[in-house]
Amino acid sequence: MLREIRPAIVLVIALTLITGLAYPLAMTGIAQALFPRQANGSLIERDGKVVGSSLIGQYFKDDRYFHGRPSATTDTDPNDPNKTVPAPYNAANSGASNLGPTSKALIDRVKADLDTLKKENPSTPVPMDLVTTSASGLDPDISPEAAFFQAPRVAKARNLPEDRVRQLVTDHIEGRTLGLFGEPRVNVLALNLALDEMGKGQ
Amino acid sequence: MTALGWIQILLYCVIIVAITPVLGRYMTRVFNGEPTLLSFVLRPVERIIYWLGGVDERREQHWLMYVVGMLFFHVGGFLILYLLMRLQALIPYYNPARQSAVAPDLAFNTAVSFITNTNWQNYGGESTMSYLVQMVGLTHQNYLSAATGIVLAVALIRGFARHSARTVGNFWVDVTRCTLYILLPICIVYALFLVWQGIPQTLGEYVNAATLEGGKQTIAVGPVASQIAIKMLGTNGGGFFNANAAHPFENPTALANFIQIISIFAIGAALTNVFGRMVGNERQGWAIFAVMGVLFLAGVVVCYWAEASGTTALNALGLTGGNMEGKELRFGIAASTLFAVITTDASCGAVNAMHDSFTALGGMIPLINIQLGEIIFGGVGSGLYGMLIYVIISIFVAGLMVGRTPEYVGKKIESKEVKMAMLAILILPLMYLGWTAVATVVPFAVAQTNNSGPHGFSEILYAYTSMTGNNGSAFAGLSGNTLFYNLTGAVAMFIGRFWMIVPAMAIAGSLVAKKSIPPSAGTFPTTGGLFVGLLVGVIVIIGGLTFFPALALGPLVEHLAISAGTLYSAN
Numbered sequence: 001m002l003r004e005i006r007p008a009i010v011l012v013i014a015l016t017l018i019t020g021l022a023y024p025l026a027m028t029g030i031a032q033a034l035f036p037r038q039a040n041g042s043l044i045e046r047d048g049k050v051v052g053s054s055l056i057g058q059y060f061k062d063d064r065y066f067h068g069r070p071s072a073t074t075d076t077d078p079n080d081p082n083k084t085v086p087a088p089y090n091a092a093n094s095g096a097s098n099l100g101p102t103s104k105a106l107i108d109r110v111k112a113d114l115d116t117l118k119k120e121n122p123s124t125p126v127p128m129d130l131v132t133t134s135a136s137g138l139d140p141d142i143s144p145e146a147a148f149f150q151a152p153r154v155a156k157a158r159n160l161p162e163d164r165v166r167q168l169v170t171d172h173i174e175g176r177t178l179g180l181f182g183e184p185r186v187n188v189l190a191l192n193l194a195l196d197e198m199g200k201g202q
Numbered sequence: 203m204t205a206l207g208w209i210q211i212l213l214y215c216v217i218i219v220a221i222t223p224v225l226g227r228y229m230t231r232v233f234n235g236e237p238t239l240l241s242f243v244l245r246p247v248e249r250i251i252y253w254l255g256g257v258d259e260r261r262e263q264h265w266l267m268y269v270v271g272m273l274f275f276h277v278g279g280f281l282i283l284y285l286l287m288r289l290q291a292l293i294p295y296y297n298p299a300r301q302s303a304v305a306p307d308l309a310f311n312t313a314v315s316f317i318t319n320t321n322w323q324n325y326g327g328e329s330t331m332s333y334l335v336q337m338v339g340l341t342h343q344n345y346l347s348a349a350t351g352i353v354l355a356v357a358l359i360r361g362f363a364r365h366s367a368r369t370v371g372n373f374w375v376d377v378t379r380c381t382l383y384i385l386l387p388i389c390i391v392y393a394l395f396l397v398w399q400g401i402p403q404t405l406g407e408y409v410n411a412a413t414l415e416g417g418k419q420t421i422a423v424g425p426v427a428s429q430i431a432i433k434m435l436g437t438n439g440g441g442f443f444n445a446n447a448a449h450p451f452e453n454p455t456a457l458a459n460f461i462q463i464i465s466i467f468a469i470g471a472a473l474t475n476v477f478g479r480m481v482g483n484e485r486q487g488w489a490i491f492a493v494m495g496v497l498f499l500a501g502v503v504v505c506y507w508a509e510a511s512g513t514t515a516l517n518a519l520g521l522t523g524g525n526m527e528g529k530e531l532r533f534g535i536a537a538s539t540l541f542a543v544i545t546t547d548a549s550c551g552a553v554n555a556m557h558d559s560f561t562a563l564g565g566m567i568p569l570i571n572i573q574l575g576e577i578i579f580g581g582v583g584s585g586l587y588g589m590l591i592y593v594i595i596s597i598f599v600a601g602l603m604v605g606r607t608p609e610y611v612g613k614k615i616e617s618k619e620v621k622m623a624m625l626a627i628l629i630l631p632l633m634y635l636g637w638t639a640v641a642t643v644v645p646f647a648v649a650q651t652n653n654s655g656p657h658g659f660s661e662i663l664y665a666y667t668s669m670t671g672n673n674g675s676a677f678a679g680l681s682g683n684t685l686f687y688n689l690t691g692a693v694a695m696f697i698g699r700f701w702m703i704v705p706a707m708a709i710a711g712s713l714v715a716k717k718s719i720p721p722s723a724g725t726f727p728t729t730g731g732l733f734v735g736l737l738v739g740v741i742v743i744i745g746g747l748t749f750f751p752a753l754a755l756g757p758l759v760e761h762l763a764i765s766a767g768t769l770y771s772a773n
Contacts, residue, residue: 003256004271007374010255012278012346015381018247020342023386024428027393031403031427034394039403041423041451043411052411053421055400055450062415069531091421092408093329094445096528098558098679100565100657101513102760104769106527114519125520132516132527135448135556141531180210182456183534192414 046193057140058189059089063157065195066142066150068188069129070113072097073137089138097133117149124149141185144173158199168194203510207536210460211502214540215495218467222491223484225468226475232383233356233376233476235259244382251378262369265711268357269704271373272350276317279346284313286339290332297332298407299422304330311688316340318699319347319581321433321440321551321674322691324683328422328443333405336442341429348436348469349380351583354703355473358587361710362611363480365718370710384469385432392465393431400454401427426451434465437581439551439674447541447554448530456532459554463541466550470579473586481611485729490589493737497578498547501567505539508564514764528559539564546571549581551674558652558661558677562764565677566757569664572671573749574741575630581672584699587706594623594709596733596740600726610728612718619712622705629701631748633670633694638663638752640690647686652679655770656763660756665691670698 031039042054052058057068073095075087087093099106113131127145147169155162172191176182231238237245252259263271287304290297304312308324315322316339325331331340353376360370397403402423409421426442430452433440443449453459471491478487510524524535533541538555545552546568557568571578577589593610598620601608608615641647641662651658661677668675669691676682682691727733763770 001267001270004267004274007255007257008271008274008278011251011374011378012275012282014251014254015346015378016282016338016342019345019381019386019432020338023389024337024341024425027390027397027428028403028405028425030394031397035397038397038400039427040406041402041404041409041421042400042454043409043421050409050411051414052419053409055454056419056421057450058411058413058419059417060415065414089419091419093326094422094443094449095326096445096448096556096559096678098556098652098677099527100558100653100660100677100679100760101515101525101561102655102657102763102768102770103653104771106559107515107519107769110516110519110521125522128516128521128523128526129531131521132525132529135528135530135554136443136445136450138445138450139530139532140450143531176206177455177457180206180213181460182532182537185531189414196414 044189044193051193052189054187054190055140056091057089057138060188060192063153065192066147066154066188068142069139070131070133071137072133091138094136094138096135096137120153121149140187140189142188144169144184144186147172147186147191154195158195160198164198165195168198203506204536207506210536211506211540214460214463217464218471221464221468222471222475225472226479226487229384229472230476230479232379235375235379238383240383240387248378248382252374255374257372257374259372259375262372264368265357265370265707265714268370268373269707272354272703275346275350275373275377279343280313280317283316283339283343284309286335287312287331290335293332293334296334296337296405298405299332301330301332307685307688308683311692314692314695315674316343316438316440317347318672318695319351319436319438319549319584320669320672320695320699321438322669322676322682322695323440323444323446323674324688324691326444327441328424333424336429337425340440341432344429344432344436344438344440345381345385346377348432348438348582349377349385351581352380352384352469352473353377353583354707355583355586356476358590358706358710359477359480361713362477362613363482364714365612365716367714370714385436388435389428389431392435393427395461396427396430396458399458400451401430401458402451403427423451434462434550434552435469437466437470437548437550439545441552447552448556453554456537459533459537459541462552463544466544466548466552467579469582470548470585473583477586483611483729486611489729489734490593492734493741494578494589496734496738497574497741498543501543501547501571501578502540505543505564505567506536508561508567509535509539511561513561514767515769525559525561525564528556530554542568543571545675546673547576547578547580549576549584549672549674551668553675556678557664557675558679562757562761565660566753568675569660569667569753569757570745570749572667572673573634574745575627576671576673577741584672584702588702591623591626591706591709592741592744593737594619595627595744596737597726597728599740600736604726606724609719609725612720613713613716614719619709622709622712626702626705627744630670630698633697634663634666635749635752637666637690637694641666641686644686650681650684650687652681653770654772656756656760657770660760663752663756666694669694672699
């Protein structure tokens with residue numbers, strides 16, 4: 001039995017160095033050389049400053065911007081380190097609501113959101129994704145329906161013709177990959193950046 | 203449910219069937235010690251490791267020594283991981299977010315979790331672990347626990363394949379070859395694909411972005427892709443981030459998602475082919491594959507239907523389109539449910555949607571999958587040895603029916619094998635039902651649930667089921683990072699892993715010594731539809747008897763409550 005100790009020690013150390021150090025470091029080097037944009041987080045810059053990542057959702061609450069899905073992420077309470085406070089789209093602490101189908105808290109929250117949205121646009125049915133929280137709390141996308149739903153509000157807040165805003169949404173719809181995988185979607189941050197760009201042109 | 207959804211599911215099945223014989227052939231060569239395409243690079247590395255470790259490649263081990271080697275190996279892995287987590291604040295390398303030391307109970311739970319291939323996460327990766335721990339601790343352990351599972355299955359296969367022998371292989375040789383020839387090359391290509399799709403791979407600091415509305419957003423990054431590749435291929439499932447494969451940096455696109463679910467089943471499926479090849483009849487492997495396939499499809503159909511139907515309470519508010527709470531838009535309902543079924547069929551436990559927010563019946567399917575023992579393709583290696591244990595029980599039952607000594611692939615199945623198989627099967631419910639029972643009468647443990655009513659019970663049941671089954675997925679509302687859950691969970695994970703392994707290896711040791719008997723007219727054929735049906739039946743009956751009462755208290759009651767419109771306020 002004792003003669004199994006030496007191989008145990010040597011193999012643990014050797015394989016740690018290979019799989020735990022050489023492998024991730026080599027992958028980092030290769031990835032940085034081949035795909036530097038993705039390897040660093042698909043960051044978006046505007047006027048030389050990082051404004052976010054194309055893959056990570058951002059919190060929008062201003063009427064002038066399209067809003068993403070509700071987010072359940074939290075942050076440490078600044079007043080009490082043992083507690084957490086809601087902090088939507090906290091990209092340093094991903095997470096979900098984890099509320100089940102019989103949760104009163106979930107249904108109450110959805111109802112409140114529905115009321116707000118119905119006031120904003122009474123003529124269109126509210127899309128499911130606009131009132132449900134995502135799994136990561138960082139979902140960068142909304143459905144095309146959810147974007148069109150918000151078009152009247154955004155157009156009004158920006159004094160733009162609604163048709164132009166709807167056209168912008170249409171231009172930003174990404175289809176299914178290879179026509180099969182995933183769902184049609186609109187990247188909220190990209191759409192809002194384009195919106196700001198359009199405002200500048202006027 | 204949509205036609206496109208079903209086409210994705212069908213395409214998935216076709217791809218798994220197609221890669222099984224290819225990967226199976228390659229893996230068989232690796233474990234038979236034959237040269238492969240990559241030998242010219244890897245053989246020198248392999249020889250250096252043996253030379254340093256004093257390993258004689260030609261000397262094989264008795265099953266007991268094989269297990270002892272495996273245990274020593276895990277003690278070493280555990281110590282490295284535990285110490286790294288405790289000391290990460292003191293090590294000046296690869297810790298740009300300046301993470302502080304991990305608490306002792308959490309570090310203990312996490313170390314047990316990773317050596318047992320569970321990867322239960324009582325921590326949020328981006329808020330707890332330094333890059334050093336993620337790489338040297340967690341990525342490394344993802345490799346080793348996966349390799350260990352695979353080689354144990356191979357040792358059991360040798361028990362069936364060899365006759366009148368004493369040894370089942372050399373653990374050190376198997377584990378080295380598995381890591382170098384199978385896991386590492388696939389992961390190198392795979393990780394680069396993932397980076398191309400958008401997964402970060404950097405040692406730089408978390409990014410501070412100035413948002414469009416004038417706020418600040420700190421974006422966690424890191425050496426993610428290299429860890430995700432082995433996390434999925436090795437059915438580990440422990441995420442770099444708290445939200446796991448739902449996080450856009452772990453699973454950025456629908457295409458990356460599809461490749462990730464293929465990689466979960468790839469090795470588990472291929473091992474059925476390795477089994478067939480080693481026992482000299484590939485159809486034996488395909489019969490087991492068919493059993494797994496039937497159970498897999500049954501789960502997909504129910505789970506997809508339940509989630510696409512949505513929840514009564516949300517539908518009553520006029521919302522349509524299925525249950526999107528806790529799901530990511532880019533995956534939608536089809537890819538989220540497919541992922542949930544696959545990750546729990548296998549012992550992966552990565553999640554791209556939150557099982558806690560699934561409908562009652564949709565969330566019950568992952569729970570059942572784990573409770574069946576994760577034998578549907580299963581964890582790498584552990585799925586096959588778990589399934590072979592059920593095969594032994596089924597052959598025994600068939601033997602009782604016709605009054606003959608049962609035999610399987612030329613080996614007589616006698617009382618010792620059946621006793622060991624039952625021991626392995628019984629320990630799982632003892633752990634997850636036992637600990638669930640304890641937790642539900644401890645007020646402090648109940649207070650950690652995020653939902654009340656039957657769903658709160660399901661959270662506890664899911665937690666111990668997942669940890670015992672070494673899955674690692676969760677009804678994640680449960681606040682598991684407490685002394686109670688950290689310690690009891692570690693016990694469940696440890697027993698759930700090793701109490702399966704030791705009886706399985708004892709079976710290997712017993713079988714390997716037996717003579718091989720040629721099939722006769724009275725031999726029960728184990729490659730046809732009758733055998734497949736019998737095995738599915740035995741699995742469902744044993745499973746049903748064991749956990750139906752617990753399911754009745756959780757998801758089933760909840761389903762009735764939903765239908766009646768009952769809602770539960772939080773604790």
